[in-house]
Ligand SMILES: [Zn+2]
């Protein structure tokens with residue numbers, strides 16, 4: 001090997017004898033390093049003291065490992081290749097053999113162990129194609145070595161054993177390295193033996209490497225000193241420094257004991273470059289011809305190699321151990337000078353490594369951060385999605401419950417309205433009939449007085465006009481009947497615009513749990529959830545009371561100071577949603593509602609309705625329970641609605657004004673209804689008259705027949721033969737056609753609170769129809785019409 005020294009000049013290279021023995025504090029090396037490098041080194045914290053951590057300590061003792069690292073430093077972009085660039089090529093760049101790989105021992109060792117320990121999965125994805133994508137230096141280098149060994153770039157790491165074993169099997173030196181175990185599962189030392197073997201094969205076989213070697217011989221020529229020349233065995237002991245920081249190796253060359261007559265020279269001197277193996281010789285006699293003589297050294301080389309054995313021993317494994325070795329061997333001027341000449345380079349190399357490792361840590365931290373961020377943004381998106389789903393289902397559940405509540409409330413209200421209408425309809429007829437009876441009596445008395453005798457004619461009680469079936473008394477009662485004319489509901493409609501605040505589109509007085517709020521709609525919009533419900537529910541409560549008819553409706557505000565609705569029992573009309581004083585309700589209202597209960601009950605009291613009391617002093621806690629089992633509403637709710645008893649737990653309340661509306665509605669259909677009844681009654685009357693005449697005629701015929709029977713001995717055909725079905729039943733008595741009694745209402749006690757039960761309440765000949773009476777069927781009347789023409793007997797009426 002050629003001896004050469006690195007010639008990196010530093011200011012202290014010449015000061016080979018520094019302070020002497022006093023400098024045993026371990027910092028003597030400072031004297032050999034430039035201030036600039038020292039300053040920078042102090043700024044950079046070296047991530048790994050001495051670059052190799054504990055695990056690598058025994059590995060560092062191995063020549064194979066150190067050689068692999070040195071070799072990689074020489075072929076990759078590294079401190080070694082880049083620092084030589086400037087000095088040796090005058091600024092030109094060294095073309096590294098492996099341009100794509102940036103190598104440094106610290107990074108390499110870190111990656112080797114993270115790969116073997118499987119720790120790097122946090123930021124390296126081993127599952128994707130490792131070959132192309134791996135960021136791990138150990139992967140990259142192994143792949144590169146594989147390509148170099150195979151001589152092509154098609155090999156992949158999963159083909160490692162196939163390719164490597166193939167080459168090892170064909171070489172006598174490394175055949176014992178053939179293994180079937182997965183490379184990464186081998187002992188770490190074994191892994192580097194294999195890598196060493198591969199490198200050695202590459203050095204011998206690979207043309208690219210050979211060219212690289214020739215062009216960069218300086219990289220592979222390590223600084224070396226001879227420690228012991230020509231020892232007793234005829235060998236040599238020397239020490240050389242690898243480019244690896246602080247790594248000194250002792251090389252011992254043994255001469256194989258040989259036959260002294262051997263021609264093999266003690267030393268081998270051969271040209272390293274191939275071109276120097278060819279000698280050009282010109283024959284002076286033949287000036288135009290050149291003779292090329294190829295010098296054949298292979299035999300010499302083989303013989304030489306056969307004659308020696310070389311041992312390598314790692315003396316120091318890194319910066320610290322080199323310094324230690326230095327302090328122990330400073331007595332030797334040779335070693336002292338050798339090491340002090342190395343210190344500046346190694347110090348710079350350490351700085352380079354420190355910077356690389358710092359950058360690496362930064363990149364790693366960023367990569368980790370990105371991974372975490374990616375993961376967390378995925379997590380956030382997932383959470384958002386599930387929140388959206390929850391929100392959606394909650395929303396539709398709420399809409400559903402809200403819908404059910406509204407439907408339930410509407411059902412209760414319309415049921416109550418129907419009952420009240422029936423009740424009012426009955427009472428209206430009652431009032432009318434009372435007046436009618438009085439008026440008829442008066443009329444009858446008048447007629448009796450006038451005629452002076454006998455049964456008065458019924459004529460005045462039946463309308464004469466075909467188009468207006470109402471009779472004289474009807475008209476009188478309708479216009480002037482004292483009972484009929486007075487209203488059932490003793491209330492006047494309020495003077496101001498009573499419903500101004502209660503827009504018909506709103507569904508007011510919803511319990512807060514069911515109310516759709518602006519916030520909810522906004523949240524739904526934020527999550528992109530579509531809903532047909534676009535407007536928030538009004539949460540206002542409106543106060544308007546029959547006791548204060550002059551007051552316009554007003555919104556009950558949260559902290560209203562007014563005594564108008566604070567500390568008074570308040571009741572809300574379920575029909576018009578106006579809150580009113582309980583005390584201002586006419587008794588007739590509660591009386592009517594009480595009559596609609598089944599079975600008819602005592603007078604309902606405020607306890608039976610959802611009566612509440614506003615104001616702090618009378619927090620009506622008991623009635624603030626909510627529908628269903630939902631937890632108590634926020635006790636902060638000051639809405640009167642939320643203080644009510646839940647729907648269905650109290651009687652539906654319809655206020656006086658709403659009842660007044662019902663009464664007016666019924667009064668509007670009263671006259672048409674009366675006309676229909678009167679028309680029917682007249683028809684019935686006419687039918688009876690006609691039947692009476694026919695009956696009389698029949699009787700006359702029968703008598704005639706009897707007379708004939710008596711007077712004639714011969715039997716003529718009997719009536720029963722002519723009309724057999726007519727004789728099958730008993731003869732009807734005259735009483736079946738009793739005089740129509742239009743004026744009396746038997747069995748109706750106006751004081752008794754009883755509901756109208758049936759569709760037709762028979763009162764004498766009269767029928768009280770239902771409040772939807774315009775197409776009501778009246779089967780008895782229809783039948784009687786038919787009877788007129790079929791002469792059916794007996795009449796079913
Ligand atoms: Zn009032």
Ligand SMILES: [Zn+2]
Nearest residue numbers: 573576655658
């Ligand atoms: Zn009302």
